[in-house]
Amino acid sequence: MRHFDLVIIGTGSGNSIADERFAGWNIALVEKGVFGGTCLNVGCIPTKMFVHTADVAGAPASGARLGVDAHLDGVRWTDVRDRIFGRIDPISEGGRRWRAEENANVTVFAGTARFTGPKTLDTGTGETITADRFVIAAGSRPVVPEVADIGTVGYHTSDTVMRLDTLPARMTILGGGFIAAEFAHVFSSFGVRVTIVGRSDLLLRHEDREVARRFTRIASEKWDVRLHRKAVRAERVDGVVRLHLEGPDGAEVVESEELLVAVGRTPNSDLLDLAATGVDVRPDGRVVVDEHQRTSVEGVYALGDISSEHQLKHVANHEARVVQHNLLHPDEPIASDHRHVPSAVFSSPQIASVGLTEEQAVERGLRYVVGSQAYASIAYGWAMEDTTGFAKVLADPTTGEILGAHVIGPQAPTVIQPVIQAMSFGLDARTMARGQYWIHPAMPEVIENALLNLPLH
Numbered sequence: 001m002r003h004f005d006l007v008i009i010g011t012g013s014g015n016s017i018a019d020e021r022f023a024g025w026n027i028a029l030v031e032k033g034v035f036g037g038t039c040l041n042v043g044c045i046p047t048k049m050f051v052h053t054a055d056v057a058g059a060p061a062s063g064a065r066l067g068v069d070a071h072l073d074g075v076r077w078t079d080v081r082d083r084i085f086g087r088i089d090p091i092s093e094g095g096r097r098w099r100a101e102e103n104a105n106v107t108v109f110a111g112t113a114r115f116t117g118p119k120t121l122d123t124g125t126g127e128t129i130t131a132d133r134f135v136i137a138a139g140s141r142p143v144v145p146e147v148a149d150i151g152t153v154g155y156h157t158s159d160t161v162m163r164l165d166t167l168p169a170r171m172t173i174l175g176g177g178f179i180a181a182e183f184a185h186v187f188s189s190f191g192v193r194v195t196i197v198g199r200s201d202l203l204l205r206h207e208d209r210e211v212a213r214r215f216t217r218i219a220s221e222k223w224d225v226r227l228h229r230k231a232v233r234a235e236r237v238d239g240v241v242r243l244h245l246e247g248p249d250g251a252e253v254v255e256s257e258e259l260l261v262a263v264g265r266t267p268n269s270d271l272l273d274l275a276a277t278g279v280d281v282r283p284d285g286r287v288v289v290d291e292h293q294r295t296s297v298e299g300v301y302a303l304g305d306i307s308s309e310h311q312l313k314h315v316a317n318h319e320a321r322v323v324q325h326n327l328l329h330p331d332e333p334i335a336s337d338h339r340h341v342p343s344a345v346f347s348s349p350q351i352a353s354v355g356l357t358e359e360q361a362v363e364r365g366l367r368y369v370v371g372s373q374a375y376a377s378i379a380y381g382w383a384m385e386d387t388t389g390f391a392k393v394l395a396d397p398t399t400g401e402i403l404g405a406h407v408i409g410p411q412a413p414t415v416i417q418p419v420i421q422a423m424s425f426g427l428d429a430r431t432m433a434r435g436q437y438w439i440h441p442a443m444p445e446v447i448e449n450a451l452l453n454l455p456l457h
């Protein structure tokens with residue numbers, strides 16, 4: 001049985017660990033799918049390439065009210081798709097080849113890994129290996145809900161929907177979270193009629209409620225948004241998917257050519273037989289790790305979607321850097337910093353968030369004040385004639401410590417970054433607002449004004 005210094009399971013964020021400092025280590029990489037993981041192949045990167053294209057496709061429609069009459073002649077779907085994956089696929093293949101052929105100390109196994117004993121791994125290629133150390137970076141996969149006959153209709157998930165052969169006339173999206181919001185924007189901008197079916201009362205319900213309400217209202221004006229619905233059965237009749245729902249008004253059916261399932265992602269821990277090596281797993285499937293990303297077994301680390309409460313690439317990258325350090329310096333381990341994890345939804349409008357929502361501040365019994373600012377009342381937002389965007393900041397009324405920030409509107413993921421910086425480095429709201437120049441008339445003035453509007457003592 002071959003023995004390695006280190007085995008890394010998953011080539012998403014795990015693939016970044018083995019840099020030149022590991023040149024003297026004998027390393028195995030095990031990957032069951034496409035090299036490079038979710039973000040590169042089916043996640044952040046292609047979705048944002050589609051989102052940018054959708055923003056361009058949507059621009060003519062928004063020009064008329066500013067006096068610019070433009071017309072969208074069409075979207076060449078297969079050209080868009082092939083341009084995007086024509087750029088992505090070679091990166092994935094190049095990364096695989098580099099590891100497999102040019103890294104003398106790395107062996108790549110193309111198989112589904114599974115533990116068969118303590119620090120003993122079946123690589124799924126016919127070879128079982130052992131190692132002193134393991135990194136479990138096997139990510140997550142889309143959940144498919146229990147809806148009768150859903151398996152028979154040829155539904156899509158985010159793994160497959162970006163490679164459709166043709167654009168459907170209509171698309172039903174089951175789920176009301178990140179993926180639903182982003183793909184609704186993409187496909188509707190390309191001319192697809194979108195219906196979103198959600199279980200709860202709001203889209204993006206984990207966002208600050210005011211933001212989720214605003215987004216749900218805007219979404220309902222563009223898309224057919226059906227909330228408080230339970231999908232009970234699916235069927236495909238003459239090429240049309242019929243999704244049977246139960247809702248406040250009883251039974252109803254939504255018809256479309258394609259169904260996209262986007263109801264969350266589950267950690268891939270169940271594929272790994274982790275009990276065989278003694279690694280503890282939570283009831284929700286996440287691998288248990290401490291602040292140093294160490295699992296319950298000495299020398300075995302986990303990172304990213306398989307262990308984190310945040311299924312976000314910047315978190316997985318951060319944790320990979322922590323694991324990298326701790327592998328090299330096990331006696332001086334560093335801890336992951338999960339204090340202020342931001343996130344963004346690249347829909348239309350865009351949303352960004354960091355820290356506590358108002359609901360979380362209430363739940364925790366914290367004293368807080370809110371400063372809000374509409375985009376319409378800062379110069380650039382006014383110039384754009386934006387009518388729906390706003391930023392809100394939550395702070396401690398006495399110390400001015402920033403507790404959270406939520407932005408919905410143009411460039412939200414960029415506009416929020418100074419608040420992430422302030423929170424990370426302990427800058428209070430007053431100092432942040434007054435202690436620096438804010439370029440006039442730039443979009444971050446929406447943050448400056450939200451800070452100035454905080455009723456601090």
Ligand SMILES: Cc1cc2nc3c(=O)[nH]c(=O)nc-3n(C[C@H](O)[C@H](O)[C@H](O)COP(=O)(O)OP(=O)(O)OC[C@H]3O[C@@H](n4cnc5c(N)ncnc54)[C@H](O)[C@@H]3O)c2cc1C
Nearest residue numbers: 010012013032033037038043044113139304305311312313
């Ligand atoms: C559509 C979509 C859009 C997204 N957009 C964003 C975004 O804009 N911003 C953001 O921050 N995050 C985004 N995310 C989330 C982000 O992609 C993930 O949080 C991140 O990629 C997780 O990285 P990871 O390394 O933990 O897992 P992954 O990148 O998923 O890597 C895990 C790898 O392990 C492999 N694997 C699994 N099981 C086994 C096994 N048993 N044996 C061998 N190999 C195995 C998998 O094939 C996979 O390649 C998006 C996700 C999706 C689905």
Ligand SMILES: NC(=O)c1ccc[n+]([C@@H]2O[C@H](COP(=O)([O-])OP(=O)(O)OC[C@H]3O[C@@H](n4cnc5c(N)ncnc54)[C@H](O)[C@@H]3O)[C@@H](O)[C@H]2O)c1
Nearest residue numbers: 145175176177178179180198199262263264265311344345
């Ligand atoms: N921009 C980004 O950072 C980005 C983009 C896409 C995905 N992601 C990551 O990927 C994860 C998965 O995305 P997602 O949108 O699938 O999950 P999500 O957790 O964001 O949203 C899932 C939604 O589906 C709803 N739902 C669950 N079961 C349902 C059912 N049976 N019927 C109808 N609705 C149901 C939930 O209430 C929730 O609103 C996200 O949580 C996020 O961490 C991030």
